[in-house]
Amino acid sequence: MSPLEQELRSIIRDPGRIHPDKPLSRHTTFRLGGPADFLIEVADRRELSGVLVLAQRESQPVYILGRGSNLLVSDEGVRGIVLSLGGEFDAFAIDDTRVRAGGGYDLPKLATKVGKMGLGGIEFACAIPGTVGAGLMINAGAHGGDMSQVVSSAVVVWPDGSEQQLSPEEIGFGYRTSKLQSTSALVVEVVMDLHHADLATIEAHMKHHLERRRATQPLNMPNAGSVFKNPPGDYAGRLIEQAGLKGLTEGGAQVSEKHANFIVNLGDASARDVLVLMDRVRLLVQERFGVRLEPEVRIWGPNPYFTA
Ligand SMILES: Cc1cc2nc3c(=O)[nH]c(=O)nc-3n(C[C@H](O)[C@H](O)[C@H](O)COP(=O)(O)OP(=O)(O)OC[C@H]3O[C@@H](n4cnc5c(N)ncnc54)[C@H](O)[C@@H]3O)c2cc1C
Structure with a gap:
């Protein structure tokens, strides 16, 4: 075992969540790509900041992986540490119309679950096969909706392990992007303000979105969604x-x-x-x-x- 893996084992409670030389092809929707030196699932903020501090000290590049649905990993793979967010980052809580979701939580699952509870506003996300954290980072959207319309704040962790709460202005949303994209911020929590809505209306919206997807997208073959951004005023x-x-x-x-x-x-x-x-x-x-x-x-x- 390498000295780096030994140190990782002192940070990550369950060694089963440390995967050396892990092919990423099974972790991307394109179903291709070479290995990561390490793929590690972190379960809480202590583990996350511990790995980040270690990586910084050892000059190891750090990547964060969601569902791999917007990702093309080279055949040579990536050197360094690829993190995925599990445990406390893979959960959500509701307070009236306010939803607080971990960065690793599945976005379409969240849209469906809160929709069933009569909360509207993120129906657009029911068929975006990624995580909440990546969705915030790239301002994921569809059918006229996007993350910027519902997000009231987010918590990010920086490479030195420090945490910061950001307002929508600080996140700086744009079309399929945010200011965070050019930084090394890791999104660990997103707060969204939704609204009470009629259950049947929410379900009808989602059904419509899902049917349109099936009719227009090649969902039976591995892909990573839209390859290019729409240029201004065109597709x-x-x-x-x-x-x-x-x-x-x-x-x-x-x-x-x-x-x-x-x-x-x-x-x-x-x-x-x-x-x-x-x-x-x-x-x-x-x-x-x-x-x-x-x-x-x-x-x-x-x-x-x-x-x-
Ligand atoms: C069939 C299909 C349909 C799609 N339709 C849409 C659509 O309608 N609208 C749309 O916007 N997208 C769509 N996508 C693209 C994709 O689902 C979204 O971009 C999604 O937000 C990516 O999430 P992910 O968790 O899979 O991110 P990944 O692909 O795992 O990662 C994408 C990028 O985000 C970064 N990232 C991941 N998690 C975090 C985090 N917690 N903090 C910081 N950075 C992070 C990664 O490092 C990487 O740079 C589609 C994809 C597919 C395959």
């Missing part, structure tokens, strides 16, 4: 489709026939295949329409194929 999917790129294939990766802004893993795609395909799509769209698409999917690890 990335429209531009890619109009450029005739549906079905374009590189190795095991393909521009979805069903939704042009999705790339699907046909079964044996490598991260390289996806990145090369993203580069070709961006180039061909730029040549045809003069619009440079920005990636929405986050890329981890070495990537000589696509300049983000």
